[in-house]
C-alpha cells in the first residue's frame with residue numbers, strides 16, 4: 321500500500337513525536353491540540369497564519385515512545401525500563417508538556433545517600449559531604465570544570481584529566497566513576513572532556529531532579545495523541561534521490577510512504593552503515609561526513625537490574641544511593657500507582673510474586689560495567705546485587721525478594737545502547753549529525769543535540785528544530801547544509 325504525506329517522520333521517540341506535533345499542531349505543548357493534523361499543507365486558520373502540515377510517523381516498535389518503555393513482569397505497577405527522571409524544570413519543553421497534561425512531579429535530592437563500601441557506612445548526602453573530603457573533592461572538580469583545554473586535537477578522556485592534570489586520588493576517581501560517569505552513561509575512560517564541558521556550559525534546565533507521579537510511558541502516549549503514528553513499521557529504505565519526493569519502504573511488505581520531506585529521528589546507531597542488526601538504507605547514501613559523525617559520537621550502554629521486595633527493608637525516605645567499593649554503582653527506590661494493564665507472568669507462581677511486590681530496587685549501571693554484566697550469568701548478577709543490598713541494609717534480603725529482572729540496553733536491536741555520552745574528539749560531529757541533507761532530510765534525536773543533552777527534553781528540542789527546518793523548506797525558505 322502506498323500512502324502520501326507532506327512529511328514522513330522516521331522514529332516515534334520523543335524527538336519524532338514532538339517534531340510531528342510542531343509540524344501539525346499550532347500548540348504542540350498543549351495536551352490536546354485544538355487543530356490537529358489537517359488534510360492539506362496549505363490549510364491556514366482564519367485567525368492565525370499557522371499552516372498545519374500532514375505528517376505520518378513510522379516506528380518499528382509496537383507502540384510510540386521509543387526508549388520510554390515499561391516492564392510488566394516485575395511489580396504491580398508499570399516499571400520504567402528506560403528513562404525515569406525529569407532533569408531540570410527550567411526552560412524545559414518536557415516539563416511544560418507534563419504540566420499541560422496535569423501530571424504531578426515530586427522533587428528529589430540526587431543522590432540523597434552514599435554507601436561508602438570501605439567504611440561500610442550509609443550516609444545522607446549532607447553527612448557524606450561534610451565528613452568525607454573525597455566526596456567534597458569530586459563534586460568540586462565537576463562543579464568547577466576547567467575551560468576547554470585547547471582545540472579538539474587536545475581532547476582528553478575524563479580519566480586522563482583526573483589522573484594526569486588533576487592527579488586525583490584513587491578514591492576520588494572511583495567516586496567520579498560512580499557518581500558522574502555512570503550518569504553520563506559511560507566509563508571515565510570513554511568520556512570526552514570537551515563535550516563534558518560543553519554539556520555543563522549549555523545546561524539551562526536547572527538542577528532539580530523530578531520524579532513523575534506515573535510511568536513516563538503515559539507522557540509518550542499523550543505526545544502521540546492526535547499524531548498519525550504507524551507502529552510495527554520497520555523501515556527498509558529511504559529514497560530521496562528526487563527533489564521534493566521521499567519514498568520510505570517497509571521491511572517485509574510492499575508498504576511505502578511518499579512525502580515531500582522527511583524527518584529522520586532514529587537513534588544514531590541506525591545511521592551506521594555497518595550496523596547489520598538495524599540498518600536503514602538511504603538512497604543515495606548519506607554524506608560521508610554524517611556517517612563519520614554517527615561513528616564518532618558514542619552510544620553509551622546501560623543496564624537496569626530490578627529487585628522486587630515483599631517487605632520494605634530500607635528507610636522510608638530513601639530515594640537514590642550512590643555506592644562506592646561495591647559491585648553496582650547506584651540504585652534507587654520508586655513506586656507508582658498500581659497499573660490496570662494485565663501483568664506479564666509466565667505462570668501462577670510468577671503472577672503471585674508480582675502481586676506480592678511492595679517495593680522495588682532499581683540498580684542503574686552504565687559503561688564498561690554494563691557491558692561486563694551483560695556477559696555474566698543473570699543469576700550471578702542478581703545474587704551479587706542482593707548481597708550488596710544485604711550489606712547496605714544490614715539484613716538478609718534474599719527471603720524477601722519477589723521478582724528480579726535485568727534489562728540491558730546493548731541488547732535492544734533498535735537502539736543498541738541507552739543514550740549518547742560526551743565522546744572523545746567529537747569536534748563538530750553533533751552539528752554534522754543535525755545538518756539537513758539536500759533540503760529534504762532533516763535530522764532529530766538526542767544524539768543530534770548540539771548542547772550534548774541526551775535527555776528527553778533534549779530529544780524534544782531536536783524535534784522542534786527539525787520541524788522548523790522542515791517547515792522552512794516546505795514553504796520555500798532555508799537551504800541544505802550538507
Ligand SMILES: Cc1cc2nc3c(=O)[nH]c(=O)nc-3n(C[C@H](O)[C@H](O)[C@H](O)COP(=O)(O)OP(=O)(O)OC[C@H]3O[C@@H](n4cnc5c(N)ncnc54)[C@H](O)[C@@H]3O)c2cc1C
Nearest residue numbers: 331333334335380386387403404405555765766774775776
Ligand atoms: C536506561 C535509560 C535511562 C535513561 N534515563 C533518562 C532519564 O532519567 N531522563 C531523561 O531525560 N532521559 C533519560 N534517558 C534518555 C532518553 O531515553 C532519550 O533521550 C530519549 O528517549 C531519546 O529519544 P529519541 O526520540 O531521540 O530516540 P528514541 O526514543 O530511541 O526514538 C527512536 C525511535 O526510532 C525507532 N527505530 C529505530 N530503528 C528503526 C527502524 N529501522 N525502523 C523503524 N523505526 C526504528 C525506535 O523504535 C524508536 O522508537 C535514558 C535512556 C535509557 C535507555
